[in-house]
Amino acid sequence: xxxxxxxxxxxxxxxxxxxxxxxxxxxxxxGIENIINPxxxxxxxxxxxxxxxxxxxVSIMTMGPPQAEFALREGLAMGADHAILISDPRFxxxxxxxxxxxxxxxxxxxxxxxxxxCGSQTSDSSTGQVPFQLSEALEIxxxxxxxxxxxxxxxxxxxxxxxxxxxxxxVELPVLLRTVNHFNNPRYISLSGIxxxxxxxxxxFDFKTFNFPEYIDGLNKSxxxxxxxxxxxxxxxxxxxxxxxxxxxxxxIQIMKENGINNVYSSQKKIEG
Amino acid sequence: MSKLNDYKDAWVFIExxxxxxxNDCSLEILGKAREIADKLxxxxxxxxxxxxxxxxxxxxEEHGVDKIIYISHSDLKHYHERIFTDLIFDLIKKHKPxxxxxxxxxxxxxxxxxxxxxxRTGLVNDVLxxxxxxxxxxxxxxxxxxxxxxxxxxxxxPETKPQMCTVTMGIFQKNxxxxxxxxxxxxxxxxxxxRVRIKIIGNPTRKDKPSATLSDAKFVIxxxxxxxxxxxxxxxxxxxxxxxxxxxxxxxPIMDGWMPEHLQIGISGVTIFPDLYLSFGIxxxxxxxxxxxxxKTIVAINKDPNAPIFKTADYCIxxxxxxxxEGLLKHYRS
Amino acid sequence: MINVxxxxxxxxxxxxxxxxxxxxxxxxxxxxxxxxxEEFYPEIIKEISMMNLWGITIPEKYGGAELDSINYIISxxxxxxxxxxxxxxxxxxxxxxAIPIYKLGNEEQxxxxxxxxxxxxxxxxxxxxxxxxxxxxxxIECMAVEDGKDFVLNGSKIFVTNGSIASVFLVGTRYQTxxxxxxxxxxxxxxxxxxxxxxxxxxxxxxxxxxxTSLYFNNVRVPKExxxxxxxxxxxxxxxxxxxxxxxxxxxxxxxAQAAYExxxxxxxxxxxxxxxxxxxxxISFKLAEMATKIDAARLLVYRAGYLSERSKNFSKEAAxxxxxASKVARQVSQEALQIHGGYGYMKDLPIERxxxxxxxxxxxxxTSEIMKLIIANQILRGNI
Numbered sequence: 001x002x003x004x005x006x007x008x009x010x011x012x013x014x015x016x017x018x019x020x021x022x023x024x025x026x027x028x029x030x031g032i033e034n035i036i037n038p039x040x041x042x043x044x045x046x047x048x049x050x051x052x053x054x055x056x057x058v059s060i061m062t063m064g065p066p067q068a069e070f071a072l073r074e075g076l077a078m079g080a081d082h083a084i085l086i087s088d089p090r091f092x093x094x095x096x097x098x099x100x101x102x103x104x105x106x107x108x109x110x111x112x113x114x115x116x117x118c119g120s121q122t123s124d125s126s127t128g129q130v131p132f133q134l135s136e137a138l139e140i141x142x143x144x145x146x147x148x149x150x151x152x153x154x155x156x157x158x159x160x161x162x163x164x165x166x167x168x169x170x171v172e173l174p175v176l177l178r179t180v181n182h183f184n185n186p187r188y189i190s191l192s193g194i195x196x197x198x199x200x201x202x203x204x205f206d207f208k209t210f211n212f213p214e215y216i217d218g219l220n221k222s223x224x225x226x227x228x229x230x231x232x233x234x235x236x237x238x239x240x241x242x243x244x245x246x247x248x249x250x251x252x253i254q255i256m257k258e259n260g261i262n263n264v265y266s267s268q269k270k271i272e273g
Numbered sequence: 274m275s276k277l278n279d280y281k282d283a284w285v286f287i288e289x290x291x292x293x294x295x296n297d298c299s300l301e302i303l304g305k306a307r308e309i310a311d312k313l314x315x316x317x318x319x320x321x322x323x324x325x326x327x328x329x330x331x332x333x334e335e336h337g338v339d340k341i342i343y344i345s346h347s348d349l350k351h352y353h354e355r356i357f358t359d360l361i362f363d364l365i366k367k368h369k370p371x372x373x374x375x376x377x378x379x380x381x382x383x384x385x386x387x388x389x390x391x392x393r394t395g396l397v398n399d400v401l402x403x404x405x406x407x408x409x410x411x412x413x414x415x416x417x418x419x420x421x422x423x424x425x426x427x428x429x430x431p432e433t434k435p436q437m438c439t440v441t442m443g444i445f446q447k448n449x450x451x452x453x454x455x456x457x458x459x460x461x462x463x464x465x466x467x468r469v470r471i472k473i474i475g476n477p478t479r480k481d482k483p484s485a486t487l488s489d490a491k492f493v494i495x496x497x498x499x500x501x502x503x504x505x506x507x508x509x510x511x512x513x514x515x516x517x518x519x520x521x522x523x524x525x526p527i528m529d530g531w532m533p534e535h536l537q538i539g540i541s542g543v544t545i546f547p548d549l550y551l552s553f554g555i556x557x558x559x560x561x562x563x564x565x566x567x568x569k570t571i572v573a574i575n576k577d578p579n580a581p582i583f584k585t586a587d588y589c590i591x592x593x594x595x596x597x598x599e600g601l602l603k604h605y606r607s
Numbered sequence: 608m609i610n611v612x613x614x615x616x617x618x619x620x621x622x623x624x625x626x627x628x629x630x631x632x633x634x635x636x637x638x639x640x641x642x643x644x645e646e647f648y649p650e651i652i653k654e655i656s657m658m659n660l661w662g663i664t665i666p667e668k669y670g671g672a673e674l675d676s677i678n679y680i681i682s683x684x685x686x687x688x689x690x691x692x693x694x695x696x697x698x699x700x701x702x703x704x705a706i707p708i709y710k711l712g713n714e715e716q717x718x719x720x721x722x723x724x725x726x727x728x729x730x731x732x733x734x735x736x737x738x739x740x741x742x743x744x745x746x747i748e749c750m751a752v753e754d755g756k757d758f759v760l761n762g763s764k765i766f767v768t769n770g771s772i773a774s775v776f777l778v779g780t781r782y783q784t785x786x787x788x789x790x791x792x793x794x795x796x797x798x799x800x801x802x803x804x805x806x807x808x809x810x811x812x813x814x815x816x817x818x819x820t821s822l823y824f825n826n827v828r829v830p831k832e833x834x835x836x837x838x839x840x841x842x843x844x845x846x847x848x849x850x851x852x853x854x855x856x857x858x859x860x861x862x863x864a865q866a867a868y869e870x871x872x873x874x875x876x877x878x879x880x881x882x883x884x885x886x887x888x889x890x891i892s893f894k895l896a897e898m899a900t901k902i903d904a905a906r907l908l909v910y911r912a913g914y915l916s917e918r919s920k921n922f923s924k925e926a927a928x929x930x931x932x933a934s935k936v937a938r939q940v941s942q943e944a945l946q947i948h949g950g951y952g953y954m955k956d957l958p959i960e961r962x963x964x965x966x967x968x969x970x971x972x973x974x975t976s977e978i979m980k981l982i983i984a985n986q987i988l989r990g991n992i
Binding site for chain 2: 236
Binding site: 033035070073074077188189190191192193194195197198 | 617618620621622624625626628629632657658659660663667671672673674678682
């Protein structure tokens, strides 16, 4: 029984040479490279790892503009078997609900998937909603915060954290997994991986592939709308502490004291998180 | 398909922390939601699912609600993604709230996302402000910070209901107000556990998220390339230990092998929310700044007077970071 | 005029990105240490194997990555940008080990050596230069004398790149007592052959992370099956190998220049003197402009040579041109980088002085710049204008 694993990834701008446009407060996008979201590398690695341990195929899927195809090639170069690009002008400007509905269409076409893996998003990013919404849309359980997992007879057994509990759980496939950052060591892309990547197929799903569902329209049917973007000034005191080295140290100690840091000799209080 | 005009009232999900107390953020949200309800001329309703839920009602009633809808059962001791979602969705279908607010916690963000899908409505996470435009058909405008860039995005959800948000802690103020004639509606718990697919094997063990993780820490000390040597960076670990703080840093210390990857603060790493952040020898590239702006107080120590970090700091020490660090270590001995 | 497609294809972009990631994560921490201690770290052999960098252009069936010459250049460039010494190790192994055996070897030799070379299980070294035979390559004295089914090899080689880590050497030798002008033969020597001895490590100005040694042959008995290609055709083969090898050296030079240039841009934007970043002074910004232009020009020459190497029988002129130019650019750009960094650049804390030391080698080995000019001139005067 071959396990069918689908890894969801996202292409994002590289953060290496980031600059903020001082007048608008937004990122300067010129000359920025696009990469696989670093958090998604852990998902791909998990998928490939499962493929090595079990009889499985790994597909990488992403929703994005045509240039996202390069991210899929990178996933294929890591060792995935096949890739899907969900792309269409009608999918652009989708918020999380539209994104979920589009992914749902894609999974209805894919059928028979056993494991879907996605990465953790940064807490501020709204796409952190997608795994939960996808879990609802596909009616499959979502498992987060896993630290060990085994698959046997179509049942996944794992050890995970949930709230303040550490649990051993069992769930029958299909499931949706969300990886934790730094959970594994994503493999490098080797040259032979690259050679093979360009021999593998990338499937395209567009509006036509889904048979023109009328409830899908990123720009017009996303429930949330952006009405304004405002620049934020960082207002900090910028107070320069003057004096000799010792005087500066004393000033700093005073600031620390004001913030509740006492000399440990006098304070035995444990700070609660 | 119900009409949008059928939706009314502002609802706030009351999260229970550690099965002993009401989450503070929920109470803060009630404060703001009270204002919104008054502007709407409609009711403020608290939604409570818990074990022995009755014990929390007095606290909730002191924070401005007109009504509490609650369900009490032992299955509700902890957040459960199937049970909570199903029960609250039933309530939404029945009562059609205009606005539904949650605290921005791990559990509530998950719950809100699931409910938003079920209702086919929008959800805005981590809002920093809420404004009700009564004249625009009771439209709620929420402010959300963009992760990249120094901007605030104002978002609305005009066509679908309920209008849903999760709210960041510490944004709004609690309102100690007890309304007369608060309605309490108790719903009978009704859920078939057979519908739950995740089976827990054996007994779960308590595993508190170590209170000393970087993103929860009250005091954080960051180290950067300006520390020059690994032995200087090690002093950061020592100082942190002596003041019960946490250590973080930028990309360079990781590349130099002074610090493990998961302690990186910034775009590719962790966002911190401390009361006090001390940065030693960090120049302040935007990738790092993004992770520290939520600190209450920032102190930057760097010998380069032109280091960008000084623009983001409350207190600036233009001096040799290792020297200042050494001085602090002499004071904060273990 | 050769029509070159200037757009790098997706595959090339992916190769650049992957090798760059690899170099930045794995090689970057080691590069300064290898230079300082003059040690090649054998642990990285395995890492390079996992990247398939030991057999970049070798077909998959022999364990290689089967990529084209442009990808070869990009790989060497990206490694060199972080560690020129490692780039030298990898490019010499490919160009003077794996590729010649693939192109010139018979099936039996390919079977014996190619998989191990492509996988990095065996590393190859290059061995032609002798104390009295550098640019005058035909003056080698190393001698192989026929003896039954074998031949017996005597002589010594110096400046053997990869000397102490290689287990396979392609050695240029005279054969029997035939007249000097003919009779040069390429033979495959294995390190563990009796009489074969690896000499002490050279103490070099730059490329210190590459293990360069001498090689001594003392009555080494070698089976005739180890002759590569046709007997006495060695010189021609060596020249062909050098044509391609030079493109690798040029790629190496490109990487060094690129690193020096990138550092210079970053430094000059951050270094404040006279109340401004020094990049705002034309004295500095003009230097940056010239550096960028030269590197771009060099890159086009190198890529063009790589492109031709797969499509043309004779690309000696273009290969010599790209090595001549790129190596000069590397020297000039690294020197300017040192100047821009000022006192800080002179300190060993920064990699700038290492780039300067590493760059110089590119104008000397695998054919000095003077030899490159000879080759180009010969081609021109022969009618290849």
